[in-house]
Structure formats: structure tokens, C-alpha cells
Amino acid sequence: MRAIVTVLGKDRVGIMSLVCSLLAERNVNILDISQTILQDYFTMVMLVDASESALPFAELAALLAAEGEKRDLDIRAQREDIFNAMHRI
Numbered sequence: 182m183r184a185i186v187t188v189l190g191k192d193r194v195g196i197m198s199l200v201c202s203l204l205a206e207r208n209v210n211i212l213d214i215s216q217t218i219l220q221d222y223f224t225m226v227m228l229v230d231a232s233e234s235a236l237p238f239a240e241l242a243a244l245l246a247a248e249g250e251k252r253d254l255d256i257r258a259q260r261e262d263i264f265n266a267m268h269r270i
Contacts, residue, residue, distance in 0.1 A: 182232050183212070183261040186245065188225040190254035196223050200256065203248055207241060208233045228261070 182253060188200055197216060208230045216225035231238055242258040249256030 182230070182238060183244075184228040184231055184238065184258050185261055185264045186229055186256065186258045188216075188223065188249070188254060188256050189228075190223055190249070190252070192218050192221055192223040196254065197225065199248075199252065200225070200227070200245075203245060204229060207231075207236050208239070208242075219249075229258075262263050 185202070186204070188196065189236070190196060201211065204227075209228055209229050211229050213228040214225065215227075218224075222264065231241060234241060236244070238258070238260065245256040245258050
């Protein structure tokens with residue numbers, strides 16, 4: 182199952198490493214990634230494949246959100262089909 186992961190927060194060292202490690206530890210593969218700095222804010226969008234993860238997707242999304250909150254980051258995960266439906270014109 183593919184999903185979109187978004188990350189937003191004040192730029193600092195290690196944000197990308199943190200998110201990639203959280204995903205890798207749960208056997209989630211990163212398919213595509215885009216990141217940029219907007220003034221002082223780090224923004225990243227990832228397309229991931231969570232089909233090999235033993236963790237149910239809702240738990241993965243909650244874990245990412247909780248880990249982000251601990252670090253003053255907004256990390257959200259959404260199933261690709263729902264993301265596409267929400268952003269279709």
C-alpha cells in the first residue's frame with residue numbers, strides 16, 4: 182500500500198535522517214522524495230510503500246505523528262488513494 186508522508190517544521194539538522202530512520206525501522210520503502218527549505222522551514226513530501234510493514238497503517242501514521250510532535254515537527258501519513266481523491270479537481 183502506497184502512502185504520502187509530509188513533514189513540516191523549523192529547519193534544523195537531522196530531520197530527513199529521523200523520518201527516513203523511522204520508516205526504515207518499520208520496513209517502509211521510500212519510492213520518491215522531495216524536500217525544500219522555505220525561509221526557515223523544512224518541508225518534505227515522500228511517496229512510500231508500506232505494504233511490507235508489519236505495522237498496520239493507522240498505527241504507523243499515529244507513530245509518525247507522535248514522534249514528530251516530540252520534536253516540534255508536523256509529520257502526517259495518508260494513504261495515496263485518499264490523498265489523490267482529496268486533491269483531485
